[in-house]
Amino acid sequence: MSPAAPRGRRTRERVARGASLVGQEYDVEVGPVAHGGHCVARHEGRVIFVRHALPGELVRVRVTEGEEGSSYLRADAVRIDRASVHRVQPPCPVAVPLGCGGCDFQHATLAHQRELKAAVLQEQLSRLAGLELEVTVQPVAGDLPVQDEGLRWRTRMQYERAADGGRGLRRHRSHDVVPIEDCPIAHPDAREPGQGSGAVTEVVAAAGQERAFEVAADGFWQVHPGAPRVLVETVLELLAPQPGESVLDLYAGVGLFAGFLAPRVAPGRVEVVEGDRTATSYAERNLAGTGARVHTDRVDRWLARRRRDDPDGHVDLVVLDPPRAGAKRAVVAPVAGLRPRAIAYVACDPAALARDVGTFAAEGFELAGLRAFDLFPMTHHVECVALLTKTDSDLR
Known part of the structure; x- marks a missing residue:
């Protein structure tokens, strides 16, 4: 969760730069990884920061943030037309577009995740x-054998209350809560606030x-x-x-x-x-x-x-x-x-x-x-x- 704005300082209102492009889809070739859990692609000269993709892939993206006048867009890869050899099936069912925003690279092998971080x-x-x-x-x-799989390591968790009364985690860059029964990266003995x-x-x-x-x-x-x-x-x-x-x-x-x-x-x-x-x-x-x-x-x-x-x-x-x-x-x-x-x-x-x-x-x-x-x-x-x-x- 982002920290609150300091007292006495106005939060700057977001100014729209044109018609919203949210929901628009484009076919792009994915470029290098960037800081923040996404890769860089371009469509008609404009930068798109793409989640759920890997460098070198051909994908269809769906815009999640941005307007006609934006210098860049944010998007999710919603269809993979040419997959990276490093792509795997995410171990969590909600590590997908519009799913939980807690993980960024579940769709990549652990070895490639580390290569991306090094890059x-x-x-x-x-x-x-x-x-x-x-x-x-x-x-x-x-301290668990499954650490080799990159799972069950997080010893502290902060869940949110989902609409159905159960627990959940937030979507990427959103306050929306995605219901979740089990978080695969949570340690079995993970502590929660309170x-x-x-x-x-x-x-x-x-x-x-x-x-x-x-x-x-x-x-x-x-x-x-x-x-x-x-x-x-x-x-x-x-x-x-x-x-x-x-x-x-x-x-x-x-x-x-x-x-x-x-x-x-x-x-x-x-x-x-x-x-x-x-x-x-x-x-x-x-x-x-x-x-x-x-x-x-x-x-x-x-x-x-x-x-x-x-x-x-x-x-x-x-x-x-x-x-x-x-x-x-x-x-x-x-x-x-x-x-x-x-x-x-x-x-x-x-x-x-x-x-x-x-x-x-x-x-x-x-x-x-x-x-x-x-x-x-x-x-x-x-x-x-x-x-x-x-x-x-x-x-x-």
Whole structure:
């Protein structure tokens, strides 16, 4: 669900550009995948963003959004005239046009889904950061055998009430609810908002340690069962923390990364910054005894105040795990100003990552390593961990 408009700001009304083209059908050849779970096609020179299609296919599309004057249209592939060799039957009966909008790529093999995600990541890095990289999106083991099929991995679900009183999920870019009896990507023990209260305990075994983390029942935690381990181990591997080093963990949530970093840098200093007060209350419990200091504040505001109070301040290592919108210049610039030896940037959006990598480059930091993980099979989402180091550093 999209966030509400900020108070005091008017939402801009959509201006029609001509007669609606919704429902019109065209025969097109599908081009490359694009960020957002669709592919790009063209009809009479106009771009069409097509869902339920794959690159190279010949399809008939039906327009779902757009008018005669629109610069682009949105559409669904409603008939496949020449199918890709990577096309498969979706495992979910509502992963179809006008069906559930939760999954984007159920009609592709898992291997090809990862190729599509890698292509999007490469394109964003090229366009927004000027980098030409080969990227591989790696599968991540879950705790169920069917993880190999990309199903039953999502440990938290948010269903809507359907018209018949049952549960459902929303259509793509719509508030309409599609009734659903079973979601194939939902973990058998998936939690739902309002299902219990207080805290739940998540146990993470990574890098030879096992730590328990308390998190609010409705608070943020990675939804793939294998995510905490692979992200922690990747951050530790890329940063290579040493005893005595100082660490800044930004957008730290309940302290997942700090919990594993603190023992590695002891007797060094670890500071944790998170804007959500509930999360930091749990972080204080989770990090008790580690020596980590927890701050409840907006990250950009905390960094600005730190720079005023200690203009010559320095830290050795930084972990950035921002929300989908990314860190942006207000955070990137002061982080670069701390002159860290290495920065681990955990990202869930390729465009935001690429933009921030480009901003870091302007601040004297280069992309020295990148890992991509398929933590959201069947969807277009991909999780990355990037290593950024000073341009003149010999750390590679």
